Amino acid sequence: MRVLAAMSGGVDSAVAAARAVDAGHDVTGVHLALSKSPQSHRVGARGCCTVEDAHDARRAADVLGIPFYVWDLAERFADDVVQDFVDEYAAGRTPNPCLRCNERIKFAAVLDKALALGFDAVCTGHYAQLIDGPDGREMHRAVDPDKDQSYVLGVLTATQLAHAMFPLGDTPKSGVRAEAARRGLALAEKPDSHDVCFIPDGDTAGFLQRQLSSLGDVSGDIVDLSGETLGSHDGVYAFTVGQRRGLRIGTPASDGRPRYVLDVSPVTRTVTVGTAEELDVHSLVGVRPRWCGPAPIGPVECLVQLRAHGEPVPAVVRVIGSDRLDVELTVPARGIAPGQAVVVYDGTRVVGSATIDTTSR
Amino acid sequence: MPGAVYLDHAATTPMVPAALAAMTEQLRVVGNPSSLHRAGRTARRVVEESRETIAQALGARPSEVIFTSGGTEADNLAVKGLFWSRRAADPRRVRILASAVEHHAVLDCVEWLASHDGAEPIWLDVDELGRVRPETVRAAIDSDPESVALVTVMWANNEVGTVQPIAEIVAIAHSYGIPVHSDAVQAVGQLPIDFAASGLDALTVSGHKVGGPLGVGALIVARDLLLTPVMHGGGQERDLRSGTLDTPAIAGFAAAVSDAVASQPARAAALVELREDLVRRVMTAVPDAVLNGDPGIGAGERLPGNAHFGFPGCEGDALLMLLDARGVECSTGSACTAGVARPSHVLLAMGSDDERARGTLRFSLGHTSTEADVDALLAVLPSAVERAKRAGVVSSASRR
Secondary structure, three states, X not given: OEEEEEOOOOHHHXXXXXXXXXXXXXXXXXXXXXXXXXXXXXXXXXXXXXXXXXXXXXXXXXXXXXXXXEEEOHHHHHHHHHHXXXXXXHOOOOOOHHHHHHHHHHHHHHHHHHHHOOXXXXXXXXXXXXXXXXXXXXXXXXXXXXXXXXXXHOOOOHHHHHOEEOOOOOOOHHHHHHHHHHOOOHHHHOOOOOOOOOOOOOXXXXXXXXXXXXXXXXXXXXEEOOOOEXXXXXXXXXXXXXXXXXXXXXXXXXXXXXXXXXXXXXXXXXXXXXXXXXXXXXXXXXXXXXXXOOOOXXXXXXXXXXXXXXXXXXXXXXXXXXXXXXXXXXXXXXXXXXXXXXXXXXXXXXXXXXXXXXXXX | OOOOEEOEOOOOOOOOHHHHHHHHHHHOOOXXXXXXXXXXXXXXXXXXXXXXXXXXXXXXXXXXXXXXXXXXXXXXXXXXXXXXXXXHHOOOXXXXXXXXXXXXXXXXXXXXXXXXXXXXXXXXXXXXOOOEOHHHHHHHHHOOHHHEEEEEOOOEOOOOOEEOOHHHHHHXXXXXXXXXXXXXXXXXXXXXXXXXXXXXXXXXXXXXXXXXXXXXXXXXXXXXXXXXXXXXXXXXXXXXXXXXXXXXXXXXXXXXXXXXXXXXXXXXXXXXXXXXXXXXXXXXXXXXXXXXOXXXXXXXXXXXOEEEEEOOOOOHHHHHHHHHXXXXXXXXXXXXXXXXXXXXXXXXXXXXXXXXXXXXXXXXXXXXXXXXXXXXXXXXXXXXXXXXHHHHHHHHHOOO
């Protein structure tokens, strides 16, 4: 097969490309330039988008002996991922930009372009397993539970998965590092990337504040479930459901227990807080479902994961029409933020996903 | 890749055998041209003979040849050196007149002087062929002649191959007593170049664009021109440029310039013929392709080896990749920032929109080019364009 290997400059994508070469594919490496103004050096543990990362990717391609190019997707990334991230926060939701990037950049813009240019598949360093089963291709969790990235790939459709290649799903991260060193890839010791790649200093609230400064005064009240005002805030976008820190509520709760963000409402500019128990969600409604294979029929008992690195939770899901997914959680889950994905699993197999729209306590 | 078809002579050229021989001969020998002993004198002799060879080939005096590390350094010395010396003589001289299609080696010097040292850049507009009109230069000077530090206009453009009216620009600038520099990196070996006859005050030449080694070049500087040095140190080159002279590279450079200039008339004729054939066949195979730059074939019109096309609906980088995969090496013709292709400032200056400026390829022919190269290109270009078009459509269709 002709394989396009997306190479971030990190250890995972380099080893993934190497394995594609070993498997006998005709591999071409591509570094996706996603930042409109690439920095020349890494800041902290940020794992992509600097000139240095492009250089590391190029050197890995040299070692593998494959052609290498840089594709400029900065504009698409700014529109489809960064702006989406800002819009979602402004709307009081908590987006997952990695998932959006997989959905709209890596397995859409890049995959479409690759297919049109004559490639058969896009290979990435994601930790997930693709298994060709009797009913078609299945995506499963990676064997390394700490690195499993099937959650952020849960948005991919059967068509996208048909042209995807994840060679690392069967290996723990430590094994991948060792393999990189064995292959003479200089980036074997490079730190893992963390957090949001386009917010290198990790200060999401500060980033959003700069992006949303045009909104003017966005301050509002912090209230409890009874509607009593407990304090004020400078902008709802600094708050995420489940957040405990930075509430700056003057008076302690009557019972002395910590309070958490329960709800963020940009329209009324209100942040609602409550106790840990009040964070419990018993059911939720997802929208824009995407299925990795055929959509499930009828109520289905399954596992759902409600945030990246979250524990799977038993649930019953019902597909309602073509654009709604009702999820009854068998045991309540805490701190579920609208905007995040609910990814549906059958054991280790990813069934599909939806975007959390509303939650019910 | 063995047997690759190399259509990127404007980026760099294969070394000619005479240059390779001259260079390797010197690589075996010890000697700093500044040393006073026999080894030093022997090396110095090679450097000075090389200087004389280059001077003779380009219509300059030997003392006017200042060796540098390449075209970029020569451009830096010319633009910064002239700006500083001219302003030192008269503080009113802060304007730098430069064509909007200069190479980044000139462009970025001017911008750096503007942001760090009080220079006022005046970008000379070009027409749709990429040419600076003499009246544009006259008007720019005329608005305030006393404030002009220098004029810099390249001899021929590296992307679209358009040749500039250097003689007319020099005549206008000199009528006001203003010095003119020209970056002739692409022109040497392709067009007749005579420094004295051109009237220029400074001219940039590069080794690796003419069949010589990388990492060496020269600024030809008129004897009476005052320049402030950029590289400070031992003062090896007339105190205008410091750094131990690279005897092997200089020897290879001189052999290459000598060869390129001697064979220029015949080579230019052959390249024009080959280029015209390439253009005709590309336009036939890809009817909606657009030839950018001057369609003329004269020495005052277009570089003989340059063919620069727009392929509507395609992305240049996609085309480049497809051709590369089939063993054909060319360029998108635009400058790279962090390996990321940006729309070419040259095409934008010529009036292209952003999208058209991205969908381009430059094929540049040189001393090793043959009809077989053109055949090989045409064998793969139509299908590559078709593919790139599909990919281009995909990219724009999924745009929100």
